[in-house]
Amino acid sequence: MKLVFAGTPEPALPALEALIASRHEVAAVVTRPDAPSGRGRKLVASPVAQLAEQHGIEVLRPERPRDPEFLERLTQLAPDCCPVVAYGALLPKAALEIPRHGWVNLHFSLLPAWRGAAPVQHAVLAGDEVTGASTFEIEQGLDTGPVYGTVTEVVRPGDTSGDLLERLSRSGARLLVATMDGIEEGRLSPRPQPADGVSLAPKISVEDARVDWSTPALRVDRVVRGCSPAPGAWTLFRGERLKLGPVRLAAGRSELAPGEIAVNKNTVRVGTGSHEIELGEVQPQGKKRMQAGDWARGSRLEPGERLG
Structure with missing residues (x-):
């Protein structure tokens, strides 16, 4: 299939690398605009943009995914499917309707658990013994779309959220490629998420990270x-x-x-x-x-x- 990959931070790199190495064609990537970094606050391309440029892949950096210029270019590319890993912006209906197989997100939880921006952090905070990753079809709701597949991962006693995310980004990359294969072959259909077991994982604020020494x-x-x-x-x-x-x-x-x-x-x-x-x-x-x-x-x- 012809793919347009959407992602921004470092945890999205294993998935992009796996898709580039797969039988599918990554025609372009969509990522967040270059952002100031370091003491000099110079504009720096996202990790996904840097990897794409190393492979000679076109990089799209819309300020907003609803920008007409972006939607026009995406229409011209005519992707079969748009896999997503931690892109960082909400996709409008107009963008969701362009690829014939939709946008498929790799989310680092076993949906419907931990819908939101920080699923791995919340899994560690909650003391979960097992978590995982899911591929699902993006719709207008927050991580509510039907699920294609999952992979599980044991949370080890000493795991930081960084440790766990590193493992999930690699096992999730394999799941995403397998999902693309299954969609292309017509043997995968997404299943609605169950109504029970929903939990939310909003972004962790600096104040949330303050230690309360009176707790156990x-x-x-x-x-x-x-x-x-x-x-x-x-x-x-x-x-x-x-x-x-x-x-x-x-x-x-x-x-x-x-x-x-x-x-x-x-x-x-x-x-x-x-x-x-x-x-x-x-x-x-x-x-x-x-x-x-x-x-x-x-x-x-x-x-x-x-x-x-």
Whole structure:
């Protein structure tokens, strides 16, 4: 089939690479416009745009997918299907009607669970033991379209959302290619999502990533892992923001008050609403990431000092 791929960030790259290597033709890609990046705030092409250009594939960067110029070019390309991975913009009805097999989205959850922008983060935050990816036909609702296929993935105890997304982006890429094959061969038809089991996964805000030390240690661990690498879990120390890398759960009930810090050699422990946790890497405001022991020594902690 002739495909026009839509995607923007790095997690979309395995799918684009797999489609380029498949029997299908990737005639063009659609991605978000170049965005400012780095200290110089220079305009930088999206990861999907950069990969497409390396392969000599036409890149479309509409400000809005409803722009007449974009819709006209998409009509000229006449794709059979438009696979999508994390494009980042809502598609209007006029665009959805152009490819004869529609737009097929690779979504990183087992729909109808975790519809929305941050399914992997919410799976980790909720403590899900199993998640996965789904391919479905895009319609006007939020991730409500009928499903072509799924693949499952076990959530490992130490997984950050970044770890889990990396695995899902690769297994999901294989699922997306298999979905394109099945559509072309006429042996795949999408099935409506069940009415039960719907959950929503809105974008995680910076405030959502703030650690509440009065909650149980298990919740603290999930927040830190679920918000890593983005937007990054954080707390306050002496009035300034301190970012937190993955933590370790300590054995036994906490003898420390919630947020209270204790240092023993290279171990930095913090009290929670249940067990103590051990800090791994931290990043003080305006500084590089470092081991918690190095941070604690440099901070010259006073007895009874707290985070939060």
